[in-house]
Each structure stands twice: as C-alpha cells, then as structure tokens.
Amino acid sequence: MFDSRAALRLLIGFLLALAFWFLFASAYERVLAPAAEFLIRLGESPAVTRLEAPGKEFLVKRADFPPGAPYPGLPSPDLHFNFVLLGALFALPPRPWRQRNVTRFRLAALCLFVVHVVFLVFQVESVYANNFREWSAAHYSAFARNFWGAGFHFYQIAGRFAAPFAIWWFFGRSEPLEPAAEQARGPRRKKKRSKV
Amino acid sequence: MKFRPLSSKGDPGTRQRSFGFLLRFVLFLVVFYFLVAAKPVNDHVIVPFTGWIASASGTVLNALGEKATVQGTEIHSGSFGVNIENGCNGVETALLLAAAVLAFPASWRHRLTGFLLGFLGIQVLNLIRVVSLVWIGRHRPALFDSSHTVIWQSAVVLFGVLIFLFWASRQRPRPANAEEKAGR
Numbered sequence: 200m201f202d203s204r205a206a207l208r209l210l211i212g213f214l215l216a217l218a219f220w221f222l223f224a225s226a227y228e229r230v231l232a233p234a235a236e237f238l239i240r241l242g243e244s245p246a247v248t249r250l251e252a253p254g255k256e257f258l259v260k261r262a263d264f265p266p267g268a269p270y271p272g273l274p275s276p277d278l279h280f281n282f283v284l285l286g287a288l289f290a291l292p293p294r295p296w297r298q299r300n301v302t303r304f305r306l307a308a309l310c311l312f313v314v315h316v317v318f319l320v321f322q323v324e325s326v327y328a329n330n331f332r333e334w335s336a337a338h339y340s341a342f343a344r345n346f347w348g349a350g351f352h353f354y355q356i357a358g359r360f361a362a363p364f365a366i367w368w369f370f371g372r373s374e375p376l377e378p379a380a381e382q383a384r385g386p387r388r389k390k391k392r393s394k395v
Numbered sequence: 396m397k398f399r400p401l402s403s404k405g406d407p408g409t410r411q412r413s414f415g416f417l418l419r420f421v422l423f424l425v426v427f428y429f430l431v432a433a434k435p436v437n438d439h440v441i442v443p444f445t446g447w448i449a450s451a452s453g454t455v456l457n458a459l460g461e462k463a464t465v466q467g468t469e470i471h472s473g474s475f476g477v478n479i480e481n482g483c484n485g486v487e488t489a490l491l492l493a494a495a496v497l498a499f500p501a502s503w504r505h506r507l508t509g510f511l512l513g514f515l516g517i518q519v520l521n522l523i524r525v526v527s528l529v530w531i532g533r534h535r536p537a538l539f540d541s542s543h544t545v546i547w548q549s550a551v552v553l554f555g556v557l558i559f560l561f562w563a564s565r566q567r568p569r570p571a572n573a574e575e576k577a578g579r
Binding site: 209276284288355356358364365368 | 432
C-alpha cells in the first residue's frame with residue numbers, strides 16, 4: 200500500500216506548499232492581474248479594462264464605468280490555491296529535492312501560472328458577459344455569454360482541481376505502477392555465475 | 396507502493412500511453428462536467444445528494460452536541476449558517492476520480508470497484524470536512540475562509556488523487572496488442 204514515507208513526504212509537501220502559498224499569494228496576484236489584463240485588453244477597442252490586486256480579490260476597473268459605480272471584486276484564492284495541490288504532488292517521489300524534480304516542478308508551476316491567467320480572463324469576461332444585464336446583452340452574443348460563463352464554471356467545478364493533477368502527470372509524475380510493471384516482466388531469473 | 400520516476404527520455408511507447416491517458420482524462424472530465432452542469436441532473440441528482448450530505452452532517456453534529464438544524468442544503472449551528480454548494484459536496488473530486496479511472500487501461504470490473512470504493516472514501520472524508528467546517532465556522536470564524544477553500548478542498552482532492560494512484564498501481568498492464576485492439 201501507499202507507504203508511510205510517501206505519506207510523510209506528501210504531508211510535508213502539502214504543508215510547505217501551503218506555507219509558501221500563504222506567504223506569496225498577494226505578490227503572485229500582483230503578477231497575475233497585469234498578465235490577464237494584457238490579454239483582456241487585446242480583445243478590447245478601446246482598451247478599457249484595468250485589473251488590480253489589493254489582496255484576496257481582483258478588482259475590475261473599467262475606464263467606461265459611470266463615475267462612482269462600485270467595482271466588481273472577484274475572489275482571488277479560489278483561482279490559484281490549487282498551487283498547493285501541485286506542490287504536494289511533486290513531493291511524492293523519493294528525494295523530491297533532486298535537481299530533475301525541482302526543474303520539472305518549476306516548469307509545472309509555469310504551466311499552472313498560464314492556466315491561472317487564462318481562467319482569470321474567463322472570470323472577468325464571464326462577469327462582463329453575464330452580470331451587467333442590458334449592457335451584457337448588448338455587447339455579448341448568446342454564444343459568447345455561454346462560452347465565457349461555462350468556461351469559468353468548468354474551471355470552478357472541475358478544472359481547478361484537474362489542472363494540477365494533469366500538469367503533474369505530464370511533467371513530474373513518478374509512476375506508481377512498479378508492481379504492475381514487475382508482473383508484466385514476469386518472474387526474475389537469477390543470473391547464473393559461471394565458475395572459472 | 397514504490398514510485399519510479401518517469402524519465403522524459405523514456406521509451407516513446409510509455410510517453411505515448413501517458414499522453415493518451417491525459418487526453419482521455421480531459422475528454423471524460425469535460426463530458427462529466429456537462430453532465431452534472433445540466434439543469435435536470437443538477438436539480439434531480441446533485442441538489443438532493445447535497446441535501447443528503449447536509450442531513451448526514453447535521454446528524455453527526457448533533458451527536459457531537461452542536462445542536463445543528465438542516466434545511467435543504469443549509470446547516471445552521473448557533474449563529475453560524477452554511478450552504479453546501481457545488482464544490483463542497485465531494486462531487487468534483489468524484490468527477491476527477493471517475494475521469495482518471497475511466498481513462499486508465501483496466502478491466503471494467505476493476506474500474507467500477509475502484510470508482511465505487513473511491514467515491515465512498517471521498518464522501519466519508521467530505522463528511523468529516525463539512526462537520527469540521529461548521530464547527531470552525533461557529534467556534535473559530537476567523538479560520539473559516541482559509542480552512543474552507545485552501546486546506547480542506549486541497550485535502551479532499553489530494554485524497555481523490557491518491558486513491559486513483561493506489562488503484563492504478565494495482566492494475567495489471569494490458570498487453571500492447573490488446574490496447575491496440577481496444578483502440579480500434
């Protein structure tokens with residue numbers, strides 16, 4: 200069964216990733232917001248969206264909002280707490296601090312960053328497309344409303360949990376299939392030593 | 396269970412199977428998402444199931460002396476109330492497990508057994524999660540947000556992933572030609 204050392208590594212990885220996440224979540228959001236803002240503004244003419252990350256939420260500020268209108272705030276931890284899962288999964292193999300595992304973890308974290316940027320775009324566009332009633336209906340087609348809304352809903356329900364697993368499987372999986380591989384190879388034969 | 400690092404320079408067959416697994420996994424996940432997001436399924440399966448979780452959690456909380464009341468998917472304990480929504484009912488982790496188990500090459504009997512046992516395990520852990528969150532919400536409200544989203548949600552999903560890895564490690568690999576035939 201899942202041995203005690205692997206369980207311990209997983210627990211330590213989970214706690215370390217959790218501590219890292221708590222320490223750097225705000226700083227990370229300040230990197231995420233401009234990256235997503237850049238992508239959103241690519242599709243806008245004129246470019247009016249401005250994303251700010253004051254902590255625990257992303258504030259969506261549009262230049263064309265009426266003066267004094269409240270800015271929509273999007274909860275930020277829901278978007279990127281799955282980093283903790285990625286960190287824990289990369290702690291699974293024996294000697295997780297080895298250079299190869301660390302390099303793969305960095306690549307995987309970069310991929311997860313891209314996922315976060317993309318789904319922050321989905322989140323903002325979903326708010327634009329569905330939350331402003333007449334304005335939304337006037338600026339987004341029925342297909343666009345469903346596309347942005349369903350895209351972000353998919354991330355909330357399944358994507359945010361599946362993403363770290365899929366990325367880990369692709370980059371850093373330590374294959375837990377050794378017993379099966381052993382069976383496939385068949386019984387080991389002892390090498391005969393020739394006597395000289 | 397021993398863990399063998401999958402080398403990036405590994406044989407192309409292994410990498411191909413690994414990539415194939417990922418593609419099937421994502422495909423099944425999207426299909427399952429649309430299934431549970433459909434309004435009739437949500438209204439007639441997911442919401443009653445979530446109500447059952449709330450009811451079971453209420454029973455456990457009352458047994459622990461917390462004096463909880465349950466209305467549909469809402470649990471109230473003292474001045475604290477919580478509504479169990481999608482994402483908090485263990486269904487999302489079950490979807491993940493189902494997609495991974497289906498994407499992995501194994502017999503249908505093993506897939507069904509793996510999924511059912513895994514689903515049961517996930518729901519037991521989720522029940523502990525809901526009960527503990529109601530307790531935290533009532534007695535340590537400052538800790539509720541981080542416990543709810545980051546700690547417990549990650550723990551439940553991680554548990555689902557571990558169930559899958561454990562199950563996958565116990566499957567006999569199919570012979571290569573059998574996999575080819577299955578793919579036709």
